[in-house]
Amino acid sequence: MNDSKVTINLSVNGQDTTVRVPSRTLLSELLRDTLGLTGTHVGCDTSQCGVCTVWMDGLAVKSCTILAAQADQSAVVTVEGLARGITLHPVQRAFQAEHGLQCGFCTPGAMMLAAWYIQHHHETSETAIREALDGLICRCTGYENIVRSVQRALAFQQEDETPVAAGREEEVSS
Amino acid sequence: MIAAEIGYERAKTIEEALSLLSQDVDAKLLSGGHSLVPLMKLRLAQPSTLIDVSKIPELRTLDVESERITIGAGVRYFELLGDTRLEELMPVIAQATSVIADPQVRHRGTIGGAAVHADPTSDLAAVFLALEARFHIRSAAGRRIVPIEDWYLAPLTSALERDEMLVAVEFPRPIPRRQAYVKFSHPASGYALAGVAAIMDLTQHGLVQGAGIAVTGAATMPFRASTAEAWLQGRPLNAESVAMAAQVGADDGTYDADDGQYPAVYRKNLARVMLARALEKLAPQ
Ligand SMILES: Cc1cc2nc3c(=O)[nH]c(=O)nc-3n(C[C@H](O)[C@H](O)[C@@H](O)COP(=O)(O)OP(=O)(O)OC[C@H]3O[C@@H](n4cnc5c(N)ncnc54)[C@H](O)[C@@H]3O)c2cc1C
Numbered sequence A: 001m002n003d004s005k006v007t008i009n010l011s012v013n014g015q016d017t018t019v020r021v022p023s024r025t026l027l028s029e030l031l032r033d034t035l036g037l038t039g040t041h042v043g044c045d046t047s048q049c050g051v052c053t054v055w056m057d058g059l060a061v062k063s064c065t066i067l068a069a070q071a072d073q074s075a076v077v078t079v080e081g082l083a084r085g086i087t088l089h090p091v092q093r094a095f096q097a098e099h100g101l102q103c104g105f106c107t108p109g110a111m112m113l114a115a116w117y118i119q120h121h122h123e124t125s126e127t128a129i130r131e132a133l134d135g136l137i138c139r140c141t142g143y144e145n146i147v148r149s150v151q152r153a154l155a156f157q158q159e160d161e162t163p164v165a166a167g168r169e170e171e172v173s174s
Numbered sequence B: 001m002i003a004a005e006i007g008y009e010r011a012k013t014i015e016e017a018l019s020l021l022s023q024d025v026d027a028k029l030l031s032g033g034h035s036l037v038p039l040m041k042l043r044l045a046q047p048s049t050l051i052d053v054s055k056i057p058e059l060r061t062l063d064v065e066s067e068r069i070t071i072g073a074g075v076r077y078f079e080l081l082g083d084t085r086l087e088e089l090m091p092v093i094a095q096a097t098s099v100i101a102d103p104q105v106r107h108r109g110t111i112g113g114a115a116v117h118a119d120p121t122s123d124l125a126a127v128f129l130a131l132e133a134r135f136h137i138r139s140a141a142g143r144r145i146v147p148i149e150d151w152y153l154a155p156l157t158s159a160l161e162r163d164e165m166l167v168a169v170e171f172p173r174p175i176p177r178r179q180a181y182v183k184f185s186h187p188a189s190g191y192a193l194a195g196v197a198a199i200m201d202l203t204q205h206g207l208v209q210g211a212g213i214a215v216t217g218a219a220t221m222p223f224r225a226s227t228a229e230a231w232l233q234g235r236p237l238n239a240e241s242v243a244m245a246a247q248v249g250a251d252d253g254t255y256d257a258d259d260g261q262y263p264a265v266y267r268k269n270l271a272r273v274m275l276a277r278a279l280e281k282l283a284p285q
């Protein structure tokens, strides 16, 4: 009885977008297949691994477990939207500096979850960070370097908020 | 895994959702989608149409009064964690919610979705039982309130009729001050192998008053440990009474869910252990 397509208006990485897709389309599919933003990876497709994590209205969510239609009127940010122009996000710099990845498959999800964490939490303890990283499965790193990356990202973020941070950026992104 | 084709409607009001629901027997309400979308991908659920209720403002309200706390069905898990009034009057709900899955799931899952999905391992099920939740229901035909003792009918089946909507969950009585939720998680899935919610007051002489104790995950259905509650009434809370209450409380469940990996005898013992741990947390230091 129903039209099985739906029109969705959303903003993706700051850009307003209107798409018309089958209603069953997942947000992960919309991002990757319709919009070509393949930075968002799909690991398990069963809500377990968190590799597909993006932000929806500022909250880290698993894009394989949300219908694209549910993102109507929302602001979505993917890993492609983390950097500001050529300036890397503190989390990106930190993952580079601490080598927070091996194969890199989970990294888009890891960084989106980490970026959400440092925006909302300032707790630097390993316990708190591992608790937040519960939403991410990494088959390579054993999480050690990811935890260090989050700690470093918290430090970078704090430096960025104080005016002396200027030289730091070039040092780690070169 | 691709879900079957579906229609999708976004309801702006409760009335609109109920009217859509009454027109199509195969339609289903969609809230956070963190139970329904996975089921649709597996084609264990194949609704004709999803009626998205997540943007209805009336479902997102949180009313905290000292005699009654009413939580809109669409309130998400993470929203139960930051509220200071809730933290003061009903810390047990934050304790239970904070151990549900991970941050991403807590950003989407709702109290109403958890109640209606009626998973026998749901963490909030123990809280609903121990605190005697009342479920506020609406349909195109009218309203009704279902008390917790009539809510859980079978695994994954609540008392909600097909054309009904859960509007809010009410926690009616002044809630005893001592509250605890403890969970023994499945190592892979993170769901509760046994979760216990316990609340009570202690008189000035240290005697138990008005205990509410419930277990999720361990038995076939979440259950209230009524025998333990009755046995503790008027007794001091000490090592012996905790051990005894945990024993008789575990007996209140029916453990026929023999899944091979976790035999009934193990599950029952785990219920006993977690009952004891929850009660120990409530004992005076
Ligand atoms: C990876 C993962 C891990 C999880 N771990 C845990 C865990 O550790 N502990 C735990 O307790 N749970 C866990 N869950 C389950 C989760 O907590 C829920 O089942 C929850 O999110 C359901 O809420 P929802 O809003 O997403 O419901 P939805 O999926 O939107 O809906 C669930 C059901 O309720 C119906 N429904 C929803 N809202 C209403 C309404 N207002 N009126 C009538 N019917 C309605 C829907 O039609 C559907 O049948 C986990 C889920 C995932 C994906």
Ligand code: FES
Binding pocket: A041, A042, A043, A044, A045, A046, A047, A048, A049, A050, A051, A052, A053, A062, A063, A064, A065
């Ligand atoms: S791909 Fe979404 S959680 Fe694994």
Ligand code: FES
Binding pocket: A101, A102, A103, A104, A105, A106, A107, A137, A138, A139, A140, A141
């Ligand atoms: S770096 Fe390989 S999965 Fe995480």
